[in-house]
Amino acid sequence: xxxxxxxxxxxxxxxxxxxxxxxxxxxxxxxxxxxxxxxxxxxxxxxxxxxxxxxxxxxxxxxxxxxxxxxxxxxxxxxxxxxxxxxxxxxxxxxxxxxxxxxxxxxxxxxxxxxxxxxxxxxxxxxxxxxxxxxxxxxxxxxxxxxxxxxxxxxxxxxxxxxxxxxxxxxxxxxxxxxxxxxxxxxxxxxxxxxxxxxxxxxxxxxxxxxxxxxxxxxxxxxxxxxxxxxxxxxxxxxxxxxxxxxxxxxxxxxxxxxxxxxxxxxxxxxxxxxxxxxxxxxxxxxxxxxxxxxxxxxxxxxxxxxxxxxxxxxxxxxxxxxxxxxxxxxxxxxxxxxxxxxxxxxxxxxxxxxxxxxxxxxxxxxxxxxxxxxxxxxxxxxxxxxxxxxxxxxxxxxxxxxxxxxxxxxxxxxxxxxxxxxxxxxxxx
Amino acid sequence: xxxxxxxxxxxxxxxxxxxxxxxxxxxxxxxxxxxxxxxxxxxxxxxxxxxxxxxxxxxxxxxxxxxxxxxxxxxxxxxxxxxxxxxxxxxxxxxxxxxxxxxxxxxxxxxxxxxxxxxxxxxxxxxxxxxxxxxxxxxxxxxxxxxxxxxxxxxxxxxxxxxxxxxxxxxxxxxxxxxxxxxxxxxxxxxxxxxxxxxxxxxxxxxxxxxxxxxxxxxxxxxxxxxxxxxxxxxxxxxxxxxxxxxxxxxxxxxxxxxxxxxxxxxxxxxxxxxxxxxxxxxxxxxxxxxxxxxxxxxxxxxxxxxxxxxxxxxxxxxxxxxxxxxxxxxxxxxxxxxxxxxxxxxxxxxxxxxxxxxxxxxxxxxxxxxxxxxxxxxxxxxxxxxxxxxxxxxxxxxxxxxxxxxxxxxxxxxxxxxxxxxxxxxxxx
Numbered sequence: 131x132x133x134x135x136x137x138x139x140x141x142x143x144x145x146x147x148x149x150x151x152x153x154x155x156x157x158x159x160x161x162x163x164x165x166x167x168x169x170x171x172x173x174x175x176x177x178x179x180x181x182x183x184x185x186x187x188x189x190x191x192x193x194x195x196x197x198x199x200x201x202x203x204x205x206x207x208x209x210x211x212x213x214x215x216x217x218x219x220x221x222x223x224x225x226x227x228x229x230x231x232x233x234x235x236x237x238x239x240x241x242x243x244x245x246x247x248x249x250x251x252x253x254x255x256x257x258x259x260x261x262x263x264x265x266x267x268x269x270x271x272x273x274x275x276x277x278x279x280x281x282x283x284x285x286x287x288x289x290x291x292x293x294x295x296x297x298x299x300x301x302x303x304x305x306x307x308x309x310x311x312x313x314x315x316x317x318x319x320x321x322x323x324x325x326x327x328x329x330x331x332x333x334x335x336x337x338x339x340x341x342x343x344x345x346x347x348x349x350x351x352x353x354x355x356x357x358x359x360x361x362x363x364x365x366x367x368x369x370x371x372x373x374x375x376x377x378x379x380x381x382x383x384x385x386x387x388x389x390x391x392x393x394x395x396x397x398x399x400x401x402x403x404x405x406x407x408x409x410x411x412x413x414x415x416x417x418x419x420x421x422x423x424x425x426x427x428x429x430x431x432x433x434x435x436x437x438x439x440x441x442x443x444x445x446x447x448x449x450x451x452x453x454x455x456x457x458x459x460x461x462x463x464x465x466x467x468x469x470x471x472x473x474x475x476x477x478x479x480x481x482x483x484x485x486x487x488x489x490x491x492x493x494x495x496x497x498x499x500x501x502x503x504x505x506x507x508x509x510x511x512x513x514x515x516x517x518x519x520x521x522x523x524x525x526x527x528x529x530x531x532x533x534x535x536x537x538x539x540x541x542x543x544x545x546x547x548x549x550x551x552x553x554x555x556x557x558x559x560x
Numbered sequence: 561x562x563x564x565x566x567x568x569x570x571x572x573x574x575x576x577x578x579x580x581x582x583x584x585x586x587x588x589x590x591x592x593x594x595x596x597x598x599x600x601x602x603x604x605x606x607x608x609x610x611x612x613x614x615x616x617x618x619x620x621x622x623x624x625x626x627x628x629x630x631x632x633x634x635x636x637x638x639x640x641x642x643x644x645x646x647x648x649x650x651x652x653x654x655x656x657x658x659x660x661x662x663x664x665x666x667x668x669x670x671x672x673x674x675x676x677x678x679x680x681x682x683x684x685x686x687x688x689x690x691x692x693x694x695x696x697x698x699x700x701x702x703x704x705x706x707x708x709x710x711x712x713x714x715x716x717x718x719x720x721x722x723x724x725x726x727x728x729x730x731x732x733x734x735x736x737x738x739x740x741x742x743x744x745x746x747x748x749x750x751x752x753x754x755x756x757x758x759x760x761x762x763x764x765x766x767x768x769x770x771x772x773x774x775x776x777x778x779x780x781x782x783x784x785x786x787x788x789x790x791x792x793x794x795x796x797x798x799x800x801x802x803x804x805x806x807x808x809x810x811x812x813x814x815x816x817x818x819x820x821x822x823x824x825x826x827x828x829x830x831x832x833x834x835x836x837x838x839x840x841x842x843x844x845x846x847x848x849x850x851x852x853x854x855x856x857x858x859x860x861x862x863x864x865x866x867x868x869x870x871x872x873x874x875x876x877x878x879x880x881x882x883x884x885x886x887x888x889x890x891x892x893x894x895x896x897x898x899x900x901x902x903x904x905x906x907x908x909x910x911x912x913x914x915x916x917x918x919x920x921x922x923x924x925x926x927x928x929x930x931x932x933x934x935x936x937x938x939x940x941x942x943x944x945x946x947x948x949x950x951x952x953x954x955x956x957x958x959x960x961x962x963x964x965x966x967x968x969x970x971x972x973x974x975x976x977x978x979x980x981x982x983x984x985x986x987x988x989x990x
Binding site (some may be wrong): 148152155156157160162163164165203261269272273276277278279280281282345347408421422423425426427428429436437439440441442443444446452453454455459460 | 840
């Protein structure tokens, strides 16, 4: 006889509605895969009267999502409200305390409170699934926690925010500027009314913090992720990137450098040899580099109701079969605290664009500053006769430690000939 | 207190040696991830005296691998011998009968006997893991069985044989012919002395049969996979593919067409819009199209000791944690028998190259045959003045059912003007 897993869903936006549709449409196959029936028995959302195009009959309505943590007809809680505090945090915390497995798509909650929630889940011996929190439908959490668990991971990086990737793809294909394309993305529903979390890299940083915790067996520490977004990217940077054989992408990169793990989100110029350079539009892609497996790439839809519901359903099936691993792959007690940075630091090639006065000696002065910081110039481009006496210059430096480049840029900013502060973009070589 | 899982490894080639190295090097992290120590306690291989560069001290040697099925100091059997019959089959069968979990990289064994082995594993409530059997280190079995389990899969396809992909990549970049590049692949260790399984598509077909069983919830039936290899591919086909904006790839494609599932391995011209068109060299890539998730791509090393050992280790960790799913994702009793083909059949665009006499009326005759089979010509290329009065012609047809194209080709083969039988290659559109 087949048992039933009773699911309480908090949040009925596009993901919640897609999940209910998915579970209904695939009832037979999911029962076969899960070994039990998965039935949504309770729901909660802000507005009870809204027509979501799904049949909510037979489901108990809760005005306060937090009640799902203790509701009598719920075995598993699905949290799709979002937000790192407030009702979402209360619901997840109380459900776990109540010995109730939780499946969530909430990257902010886990990036901020993942350690304590992981301990709670472990103490109560229940699953806390969050496949849907990172890279939408791509099963990257499972791949890192289980599929690639035999490896020592050197680096995990990727395109983790579909909104930014859409904007950068559009800027490149149309030559339009950031603000213009952002407005289009908002009109298309790819960007929120307040786009800060996406375009300033915070959303990608939340996801990166989770990937990094799993890959490197360390506690989540979102506050230590360096975060830079794409709002300062200009069409000219994208055009130059093209010219030098790169694609400009917002990447989250977590890597072992010496004894420490560095986590950062920046716009990067990605070499065309890197498979993720070709990932366009709202897609996400994650690259995992393991010592035995080599380089593995997972690509797919990074957002959207269907893809995210697919990830939630996969976690629910795991819960139903009793097949789950610790929240970050190893027991919470074994996760290392984040190390302070050692003497090693990120290094690489760098792209620098600046506007300078068009007069003799300017390039000599710039080159001297770079030389004084032991930074070697790989390419330098100054083209044509600019209007109004200003000359845009683009420099690509050979591999150098980031701190030296930043010091050189600081000095350049103070030079008289500089009409617009230099814009530095990191180059992501394979 | 941490328990110990005692592992018996049958087969100490590059994968077996890599696995022993992996388990030794990552003992601490794997113990944390598995919740138990994974220790190789017994091994078996053909030649005891060979130096494999690994420390076998403390491991019991068995001359007959089949003894690992019942050996007293073994909890889990890892089968890395290969071959669908003989000792590998005996060992896996007897281990399962003995209630012992099995992890294998043996695609031939599972493609031929997966149904009965799946039933055995289920009867005895133990895992039969084969992540390493398909696409090397890419965790595609786990992704299909678990990570994308919420979806109805419409199609799964990919580059499943690294040897063929290497050969095709080399043929393209150097213009050399098949035999020449095959010899190089053999010298590099990318191809076996007898390359039949790889270059004739059999290895890819084994893997496809496994992916298809999981994706479509049906019994494995290798005998129903249509198999074509790459030995008939000429440099001119690859050059024309380039010219028309395609890459030539050996693909395994399993898809739902009407009520039935079609499984086939063929060389395909892949549109450059398809992410797997850019997968070069020995890499593998698998595309999964699900109704909720959309299109997901997993890419990585398809072979090699390290990548395959990574996949074996992941299965072993799952075994240690007790985290496993039925062999093909759903209980063996629920797997559907393969349906006979319905009235629907594969269709698509086709590339046809042929050599004809260079005289008036030939193209008119050819075009008439295609017209008579209701096949519409999209592009036709006849270039320059050929030497010796023969004219190579390339035709690309609009979307048409495969049977109509095959019938037309049969008629064309009988025409007087044909100097060399037409060579047809399927086009894989997105």
